[in-house]
Amino acid sequence: MNPFDxxxxxxxxxxxxxxxxxxIALVLTRxxxxxxxxxxxxxxxxxxxxxxxxxEMETLRVATVSMIDRGLLLATGTQLKTAxxxxxxxxxxxxxxxxxxxxxxxxEAKSIFEDSRLRAxxxxxxxxxxxxALLPNESIVGARWSRLLIALFIISGVxxxxxxxxxSRGRTNVGFLIILIVxxxxxxxxxxxxxxxxxxxxxxxxxxxxxxxxxDRALFLQGGGATIEPMMLAAVFGIAALESSSFAFTxxxxxxxxxxQQSGYGSSSCGSSCGSSCSSSSCGSSCGGGCGGGCGGxxx
Amino acid sequence: MNSDRFGIGWRPRxxxxxxxxxxxxxxxxxxxxxxxxxxxxxxxxLRTLGAQTPVTLHGVSLGLAxxxxxxxxxxxxxxxxxxxxxxxxWSEHLAFVRGGGIEIGHLAAPPRCEATIExxxxxLAYAKQIVGVAPQVENVATLIDPPGSDRDEAAWLSxxxxxxxxxxxxxxxxxxxxxVNFHFDASEFLTRIPTERIxxxxxxxxxxxGREGSRRLLDDHLHDVPDPVYELxxxxxxxxxxxxxxxxxxxxxxxSIESLLDQLDRARHAVARGRERLLQREEAA
Numbered sequence: 001m002n003p004f005d006x007x008x009x010x011x012x013x014x015x016x017x018x019x020x021x022x023x024i025a026l027v028l029t030r031x032x033x034x035x036x037x038x039x040x041x042x043x044x045x046x047x048x049x050x051x052x053x054x055x056e057m058e059t060l061r062v063a064t065v066s067m068i069d070r071g072l073l074l075a076t077g078t079q080l081k082t083a084x085x086x087x088x089x090x091x092x093x094x095x096x097x098x099x100x101x102x103x104x105x106x107x108e109a110k111s112i113f114e115d116s117r118l119r120a121x122x123x124x125x126x127x128x129x130x131x132x133a134l135l136p137n138e139s140i141v142g143a144r145w146s147r148l149l150i151a152l153f154i155i156s157g158v159x160x161x162x163x164x165x166x167x168s169r170g171r172t173n174v175g176f177l178i179i180l181i182v183x184x185x186x187x188x189x190x191x192x193x194x195x196x197x198x199x200x201x202x203x204x205x206x207x208x209x210x211x212x213x214x215x216d217r218a219l220f221l222q223g224g225g226a227t228i229e230p231m232m233l234a235a236v237f238g239i240a241a242l243e244s245s246s247f248a249f250t251x252x253x254x255x256x257x258x259x260x261q262q263s264g265y266g267s268s269s270c271g272s273s274c275g276s277s278c279s280s281s282s283c284g285s286s287c288g289g290g291c292g293g294g295c296g297g298x299x300x
Numbered sequence: 301m302n303s304d305r306f307g308i309g310w311r312p313r314x315x316x317x318x319x320x321x322x323x324x325x326x327x328x329x330x331x332x333x334x335x336x337x338x339x340x341x342x343x344x345x346l347r348t349l350g351a352q353t354p355v356t357l358h359g360v361s362l363g364l365a366x367x368x369x370x371x372x373x374x375x376x377x378x379x380x381x382x383x384x385x386x387x388x389x390w391s392e393h394l395a396f397v398r399g400g401g402i403e404i405g406h407l408a409a410p411p412r413c414e415a416t417i418e419x420x421x422x423x424l425a426y427a428k429q430i431v432g433v434a435p436q437v438e439n440v441a442t443l444i445d446p447p448g449s450d451r452d453e454a455a456w457l458s459x460x461x462x463x464x465x466x467x468x469x470x471x472x473x474x475x476x477x478x479x480v481n482f483h484f485d486a487s488e489f490l491t492r493i494p495t496e497r498i499x500x501x502x503x504x505x506x507x508x509x510g511r512e513g514s515r516r517l518l519d520d521h522l523h524d525v526p527d528p529v530y531e532l533x534x535x536x537x538x539x540x541x542x543x544x545x546x547x548x549x550x551x552x553x554x555x556s557i558e559s560l561l562d563q564l565d566r567a568r569h570a571v572a573r574g575r576e577r578l579l580q581r582e583e584a585a
Contacts, residue, residue: 038348043319202344209345210319213312227556232316 003158004165011162012176019155019184026151027191033143034197038206039132046228046235047095051125052134053204053238055195059122060112061257062234063095065242065250070225072096073103075249081106095121109253134200136193148192155184204236211236218243303543304571306564309358309550310349317557322353324561327388329547332357336377343384350385356500356545357381359392364427364437365410365460366396367419375430382431388545391436391469391500392427394420394460407440411448412456417463424464434465436499441474441506441519445482453478454492461497468493471502472532473525477517486532495539503529503567504549521551525563530570537574538581546571 003014042048050062064080067073072086080103088100098121102112112118130137136144159181166174196204208215214233221230223246233241239250240258251258307327308318318325328349335343349355359378362370382390395407396416410416420437428434439457449456461468470493479486505523508515525548537544546567548560 038351040352043322043352203348205341206345206348209341210312210315210349214316217313227317228320229316232320 004162008171008173008176012180015159015162015177015180015184018158019180019187022151022154023184023187023191026147026188029147030144030192031198033147034133034136034140034199035202036133036199038199038203039134041132041134041203042128043207044228045093046231047093047122048125048128049207049232049235051122052129052196052200052207053236056119056122056126057113058235058238058257059095059125060118061239061254062231063093063099064109064112064253065234065239065247066225066231067096067099068249068253069223069230069247072100075109075253076106078109078253079106080109080253093121094124097121129200132199133197134203135195136197140197141193144192148188151188151192152185155188156181159184207236215241220244222246304537304546304568304575305354305543306546306548306568307353307356308548308560308564310355311551311554313554314550314557314560317560319352321557321561324564325353327354327356327545327547329356329358329549330385330387332359332378332381332390333361333374335381336374343381346385350387354388355385356547357385357387357390359390359435360407361397362392362423362427363395363397364392364423364435365394365416365420366399366423367415368396368399369419370423370426371398372426372430375427378427379431382433389436389499390431390433391438393438393440394457395440409440409442409444409446409453411446412453413448413450417456417459420460421464424460424466428465436469437461437464437466438469438471438502439474439478441471441477443481443516443518452484454489458493461494467499468497469500469502470498470536471504471519472529472536473502473504473506473519476526476529476532477506477519480517486528487535490532490535490539495536496542498536498540498544499542500545500547501533501536502547502549503533503563505529521549522553524555524559525566530566533567533570534574534577537571538577539574541575541578544571 003011006014046066047059047063050058054061064073068075068080072083072091074081074083082100082103086100088097091097091100095118098115098118099112102115102118126135129135133140159177162177163174166172166177194201211232214221214229215237218233218241221227221233221242221244223230223244230242230244230247238257239247239254242250242258305326307325307329308314310318310328310330318328330346330349335346338346346355357378359374362374362378364370378390393407394410396410397404397407410420424434424437437460439453457468460466475486475489478484479489503525504519504521505525506517506519506521507523509518510516533546546564548564548567550560
């Protein structure tokens with residue numbers, strides 16, 4: 001059976017199915033090609049993780065919140081100013097140094113996103129993540145284009161041939177087919193270029209899993225820069241995860257970001273260690289999970 | 301001697317501190333049982349953790365030291381987890397945790413007799429058969445002298461380690477607590493066990509319980525490592541020249557990560573002192 005001889009409605013159904021298959025194949029081949037075992041990352045750097053999660057904007061946000069938390073930037077309303085005692089030489093990371101320079105003169109917090117010098121300080125994170133294939137590097141982008149071109153060749157090729165067949169037979173009622181071609185091409189392009197690779201998505205999900213215990217304690221995390229925990233929380237889950245009153249300033253400075261991801265913060269209970277070990281086996285025998293000395297000590 | 305490594309028990313509460321300090325933490329010990337029924341995502345996260353730092357799996361529910369055969373279902377879970385995570389090694393306690401179908405909810409010290417030695421050896425052989433690798437075996441703390449025993453802990457432990465393929469995970473706080481509670485010399489204990497089979501050391505803390513005159517030391521993993529445990533660690537490093545893995549265990553009342561890292565540094569210094577003594581002895585010889 002020649003599909004190009006199918007009457008209009010049947011061909012539209014055939015074309016819909018074909019496009020769906022091609023797009024699914026596009027997604028699956030990308031996933032297979034871009035998934036690999038987790039690479040080693042510098043997990044001590046919250047800005048790197050923030051970049052993985054949300055790109056340069058997120059890194060700048062988390063860095064700004066970190067500087068305020070440590071008292072190096074002062075927030076007044078939506079404005080920021082470098083603290084008098086804060087010297088750019090006193091911080092190690094380029095993004096932090098640039099923030100201190102940027103706000104020597106008070107300015108709006110959101111101006112960080114328009115500052116090209118600040119944005120440039122995040123480039124090393126971009127490179128590190130591309131080197132680890134967590135963000136699409138040159139070869140991954142090339143492979144994505146190759147797959148997309150094949151998909152577009154099939155989708156648009158079949159559609160165009162049918163259009164030519166229709167025109168050759170004097171048919172002009174091809175509006176639905178043209179719409180289908182455009183929609184299929186649109187989706188093919190859209191699914192071909194996600195910001196993260198499959199490995200990147202997996203890495204982020206794994207980090208969120210590993211830090212789930214921290215998220216459960218978000219309300220009780222203290223500010224003041226005493227520990228890295230608040231910044232790791234912000235890096236892994238977004239600044240909206242900084243729920244404690246110590247970080248109320250984030251909702252003034254970055255109102256959209258501070259609430260945008262809230263839907264992602266269910267109160268998933270303490271999951272793994274304590275709960276499961278205490279219940280699944282035996283409390284005393286699972287001290288490792290945090291059951292402590294409640295049943296006669298650990299002994300282990 | 302340069303291959304000694306120092307690590308911390310993985311607890312979700314300590315995640316940020318551990319992951320941010322992997323330059324000072326060379327290995328992480330994960331409670332295996334927490335992942336026996338974990339979702340795929342949780343297990344994948346554990347693999348990702350393993351990509352950042354060596355991971356060991358520590359079991360708490362097999363109940364190896366028993367005349368009752370070890371539960372094959374739990375062993376299969378352990379085997380699957382080991383296959384997925386590819387840990388540096390896996391370990392389990394020489395304790396019994398169930399009997400007659402009842403979970404006793406505690407890592408109990410078994411009677412130290414021939415029957416439990418034979419049971420433990422059979423269980424260790426079976427564990428190796430299922431998992432593919434023999435576990436390291438850990439001594440446990442006990443608040444009562446196990447009834448039905450016909451030998452002391454050193455003799456019982458030595459018999460199991462010498463007659464199995466397992467190396468010894470020596471929990472120094474368990475040893476310290478038992479020594480204090482049952483009035484024996486922990487250093488002398490070290491001379492009676494095969495120290496050449498020690499691979500891993502656990503460090504932990506505990507608290508005193510009971511009334512004056514009948515006080516006992518409880519191994520609760522909720523307190524800092526006490527000085528005598530560091531002294532025992534130095535002694536082990538002196539007696540055991542092979543590379544050692546030292547794991548700090550903390551299950552609650554968590555101090556700052558800096559405090560835990562300081563305890564790990566104290567452990568490093570203790571091992572270094574023991575190694576130095578060993579070197580001096582070898583040079584003198």
